[in-house]
Amino acid sequence: MTDRDREAQSFDLLHPVVQHHVVNSLGWPGLRPLQTASIVPVLRGDDALLVAPTAGGKTEAAMLPLLTRMANDEWQGVSVLYVCPLKALLNNLEPRLATYAGWLGREASVRHGDTAAGVRRRQATARPSVLLTTPESLEAMLVSTLLDAPHMFGDLRAVVVDEVHAFAGDDRGWHLLAVLERLGTLVGRPLQRIGLSATVGNPDALLEWLQGRERSRPRTVIAPPTASSTAPELALDHVGNVGNAAKVVNGIHLGEKRLVFADSRRTVEGLAVALRGLETQTYVSHSSLSVDERRRAETAFAEARDCVIVSTSTLELGIDVGDLDRVVQLGAPNTVASVLQRLGRTGRRPGSTRNLTFLATEDDELLRAAGLLLLLDEGFVEPVVAPPEPLHVAAQQLLGSALQKGRISLAEESSWICGLGLADEVRVAEICEWLVETAHLDTDQGLAFIGPRAEARYGRRNFMDLLAVFTAAPEVVVVHGRREVGSVDPMLLVAKVTGPRVIALAGRPWLVTHIDWRRRRAYVEPSDRTGRSRWTGEPRAYSLELSDAVRRVLLGATPVGAELTTRAMNRLGSLREQYRHRVAPDASVVTEDDGRVRWWTFAGAGANAVLTAALDAVAPDLLDQGTFGNLNITLRSDATAVAVGSAVRRARAEFGSDLVGVTPPVSEQALAKLKFAELLPPHLALGTLSARSTDRRGAALVAGRPVAGG
Template sequence: MQRWIWAQGWKELRDIQEAAISPVREGMRDVILSASTASGKTEAAFLPICSRLAEGADGSVRAIYVGPLKALINDQFQRLEGLCEGLGIPVHRWHGDVSQGHKSRLLKSPGGILLITPESLEALFVRQGPALKGLLSGLEHVVIDELHAFIGTERGCQLQSLLHRLELLLRRKVARVGLSATLGNMALAADFLRPGAGRDVLLLASPAGGGELRLQLRGYRTQEPDAQRLSAAAEAEGALLAEDERTEDVHAIAAHLFQALRGTHNLVFANSRQNVECYADLLRQMCEQSQLPNEFFPHHGNLSKELREEAEAALKARQRPVSLVCTTTLEMGIDVGSVQSVAQVGVAPSVASLRQRLGRSGRKGGPATLRIYHQEPELTDKSPLPDQLRVRLVQSVAMVELLLAGWCEPPSATAFHFSTLVQQVLSLIAQHGGVKAAEVYSALCQQGPFARVSPEDFVRFLRGLGRAELLDQSNDGTLLLGRVGERIVNHYSFYAAFASPEEFRLVTVGRTLGSMPIDQPLFVGMFLIFGGTRWKVLSVHSEEKVVELEPAPMGRVPRFDSGAVGSVHDQIRERMRLLYVSEQVPRYLDARAQDLLKEGRDTFHRWRLAERGVVSSGGSVYLFPWMGDAVLHTLELQFHALGMPAEVQGPVILVPGTQAGVEEALRGFVAAGPARAEALTAEVENLAIEKHDAFVEASLLARDYAARHLDVQGAWQAAQRLTQSGGGNTASLLPE
């Protein structure tokens, strides 16, 4: 290992790499390594692991690396191959894109390091069964990359269960190493890494970072498309093209991106896949109009693996200027080299996400550069109060302020994860051919990651699976797969804890471009923008779910998803309130953003929202709890239970009716004490959100929903403050 370090030309190890040597190499305890992006966390884990592995013999996989993305595993595979090349340590990868030949060679001659996704690890349990113990008998380390991406998710709960089942199989503990650049609460992350024993996890955080940051938030007012340009386009083409329906602010943002990024290497995070295609198309057009080779390429989950890898390789090669317009696909640690800057279009999903994105810039000692583009609607006499307050802009500023203060959202660990428990019960039965109910409860709940599930709830849970024919029970009490359970386990989609929508495959001249949701209206002759290029639909094969395309001069961006939307934390709303009452103007706002912030503050002061949290106008009442989405959603459901159709609008709750009636309801909430969370879920139309929720007994599903999305204690406290703050005179909603 020392020779490898010398060959790299390193003059010293980074602080996180030095700190990790002893505890990781000893392999006696769990460790979390937290450091900024590109700080060498992978080497911090694997330099000591490889040093340990070089001293022993193979015959078993000795270290497992678990990554959230196949692309990240492919990237780390190349890095670890170079690291292990001179040590004689084999490196293997195992996911859906790896050939069966490579997998067979590992099964015949196991050894070294295995890089794998949670889904493929699940498949090993189900398909290898008893043989898995021999494959992993000498396992010493499990490394979990991008730890924050798993915490609080169904996939993360699946991973916790798999790691616990792994140790049950081996009848011993295996040292776990978690890697992350974004952990809002190290103690909660430790509890995730080793459920029930987080206090024993060694936490190593690097103080490095805090280099120069260049930051600008640019404001734009959303305007209707220019009538003159639309008329000219209609005359030239004989019909209105889809791209000409874009508002002027979209064109203005694209123009600034083109001007600022052209000739360099950058990442543009556009939140939704629609936005990615929209801006990639506009920027490509600008390159063509300037008679330049295209520098801007889309990158999102619906594009084919080949197109994504081509874009990544072009950015990493540095042979020509390349900027990628992307979603969260490039938020993780896939190595695309250092980029000059990062752009964010719209409000980021979270402060943690913004920190991850910013970490992609400034890796080579230069300044990190972040440009944020924010759109706000023009105000009219019908503009709702949230628009007048410019709440989206203020939220963006609040998130930047918290980012600069070093804060990000702590992980959530409140859910029961019944959907994933369904999967794990079926997987355990498939692995062993049959298990006793007490053994399942002991393995998954009593000692495992589903510790919040009581014995009584587990009995109800199993009975529900029996009624749905997922399970059968033999005369001796052994649980077996039922008719429906067998069908689920034997389907290729079983190994993922999350649901994947059915999609059409888009092809041209035999090449797959990617996919799009199956609920899209598709017909021969329609035009699409996909992969940053314009296409015409030649044919639609419904049974095979294949759409053939050919290049076209026009196109329309298809619908994909609603984009990256995160649950807003209490801290963000509190920082928004402080921004409204402050007179300071952040120096990173451009002139238009400053004007928008002033408009929002003027509205805030005109309504005297610093002193009161309840105001009314036009037959509706507006509540300002200045709390996170869990509190607002809880209050919303409490009003619905009274027959008052409340609606959450950003940081505001809109309740039709009189102010006196709303205040009376709030006083009732306070007098009754914190609500029963599960009772409130009766107002929720669809509790079945996760993949296997349809098989979960209704009362358990209600409990899971309440644990994930509601905060009854916070809502009760917010109701107290709202009743104490009082209301006041009504006012007009006309903008100044």
């Protein structure tokens, strides 16, 4: 049987109405390989992971067979949930899914924090067949006193999780699994789970994780090869600063639509201001802009030509901004997966090529970009690994279940929490005891319910702060007239300035005319002066693989799949000479530079945390305040390679070759950033953070190498 025969055979399994509209309404000559391969397993009811690059047709691959099941089996009510990590992505998808559902006389509707009360009431009475939502809104519906959750979800059959790799990599993934577990218990049946993902290094493990406790169900990874007739166009340039980057972006690919990624909101704003200063039509998108501001920018960009949109990773996911000609990366992300996501934004039109140009403004950006390109050459993509020790999510779920049910059996709730992997039996018992002891839960006749401490801490706004496992830094809302522009770090509004206070937001300068600190609002007017931006951010940890790739670049390895400009090659040559005494092929190196002694491990911050703690345990006199970064550990001025090597050998002898007995300390500042830390006994909260800030595999690898002197 030929591929065309198989495609026709699979296509014939779709509902006749779906077939008709694919051909006549969408005008498709045929289905893509992923869409064809998905039909049988999805119709069969398998849990599935559909893997393809951005714009690879994943949504249709899931929804066309699900709509077929919906029609054939006469599913009623809310039968399909479509879960996304971003409200903007939900808004972007709603018209498309509403069209597909409409073919069968069904409805698709979105529900999240911005959904109007009237729409919510209509959804409760005239339930849409497909409900698009976020994990936070899903749990809010489960615990709401205004919604009959058993009625709303009683007919649910399947859940589609878009961008599942983005969920699985942080605590929102654990939160989603827990909410789906509670939802399955509510409806009394296992739910078919379908994940949509970009390329990942461990698809089988990712799908197994998505199944939660139902790992005995049939599962299928669907990832047909994405053969491309042409290799992507990759380039790396060293431009020195944001102003030069603006000139390059402005000067190249004129007449084309360019999407520029930058990995901080401050850099996005700085580049946008510089581009507008060069009279380039420029739009801006990042998380601190208001919903309306982002939507206006993304819509205008989608409809324009010869323009630029500058964005953080918010546009890395599948939000549609129209056909793109070029993608530019200012600086570099931290993962190959992000490079592939951003690369996949281009090359969608027939005859066009996927492309990505890196513009490095600093040396570490140049080395990081070169390291990522080297890993891309080698076919490496990071595995998606759920954060270890999600004990705080276990505690949050106990309170969430109490909100949902009124009174709960701690033994029954603990059972599914352990089965899901949020905590083991010993620690979930400790958590339950702590929640009761601290009055977050009260008990009566063997059942637990929300206690006065939880009521006081989370009860405002209907416990909404309890339903999100991520924290958002406090920001001041910026308002022009009646229009909300976005928000900024409060420190930007209290820092000393000479003359008028001018800020940059949405790529434009604004004069601050008044600040209402009680309401946390700053009122502004347009300005022609230069503005400043500021937001809080966390240092970014490199993986072992990226850190080692940087080391290999410094040793002379050069990416072959990318074009390096003369400026990039010249700067790389200078850096290789500068780092010559800091790198070695088969050893870590201790060197002295400008009076500072450093141990160059090239292992990443997680591994260096373990190595620093190991030194502190056996030879604390070697350390200089225990500071470390991604590439090195700072030592005292009299430390030597011989002393470090000896200390490492003692640490391996005492703690084992994998250094499993070493526990890096956790600061109070770090603990304050763990949401729901107060719901855990202090030693469990510290244990969670410690497990998440360490890379024992990387530490063991470095510890097993010789230590050389530079």
